[in-house]
Amino acid sequence: MRPAEGEPRWICDEMLGRLARYLRFLGYDTEYARNRTDSSILQQAKEEDRRVVTRDQGMAERSPRVVLLRSLEIEGQLLELREAFPALRREVRFLRCSLCNALLEEADRSSPRPPKGVPEGPWMSAAPIFLCPRCGQAYWEGSHTDEIRRTLERVFAMDRSHRSPSSEAPRR
Numbered sequence: 001m002r003p004a005e006g007e008p009r010w011i012c013d014e015m016l017g018r019l020a021r022y023l024r025f026l027g028y029d030t031e032y033a034r035n036r037t038d039s040s041i042l043q044q045a046k047e048e049d050r051r052v053v054t055r056d057q058g059m060a061e062r063s064p065r066v067v068l069l070r071s072l073e074i075e076g077q078l079l080e081l082r083e084a085f086p087a088l089r090r091e092v093r094f095l096r097c098s099l100c101n102a103l104l105e106e107a108d109r110s111s112p113r114p115p116k117g118v119p120e121g122p123w124m125s126a127a128p129i130f131l132c133p134r135c136g137q138a139y140w141e142g143s144h145t146d147e148i149r150r151t152l153e154r155v156f157a158m159d160r161s162h163r164s165p166s167s168e169a170p171r172r
């Protein structure tokens with residue numbers, strides 16, 4: 001699967017490392033900016049047509065490319081981002097490495113022995129396995145996607161109750 005044309009690309013600032021991982025699990029091209037000045041982040045965003053996601057009010061005031069998030073929690077952050085970008089994807093896809101953002105490659109299953117980091121079980125199953133050509137991280141459906149999927153489900157359940165007047169919770 002290749003990245004879709006015209007979909008948003010992101011830079012998450014230092015405070016949003018977990019969000020960067022989630023955006024990569026959603027298949028988005030997402031830089032994680034560590035030890036960088038605001039100016040260099042904004043410059044990269046301009047050059048590469050990226051949106052900057054930050055919790056820094058000062059940064060948000062410097063450019064219309066910046067999306068300011070308030071929440072400290074991943075659920076709240078995803079919800080805020082989805083409010084700003086209603087088309088934000090909600091399904092996990094194995095397209096980018098969650099650790100380094102490189103495009104993943106499907107593993108060659110002709111070898112009887114699994115590559116480093118892949119247990120025998122998944123290797124012998126028919127499920128696809130993806131490898132990062134840059135850092136070597138392996139991905140397959142299993143325990144490490146379950147938590148991500150559960151979080152996304154919680155977020156988008158909140159999203160629905162937020163949007164639909166018929167399912168609005170009674171005010172307390």
Ligand SMILES: [Zn+2]
Binds near residue numbers: 097101132133136
């Ligand atoms: Zn990687």
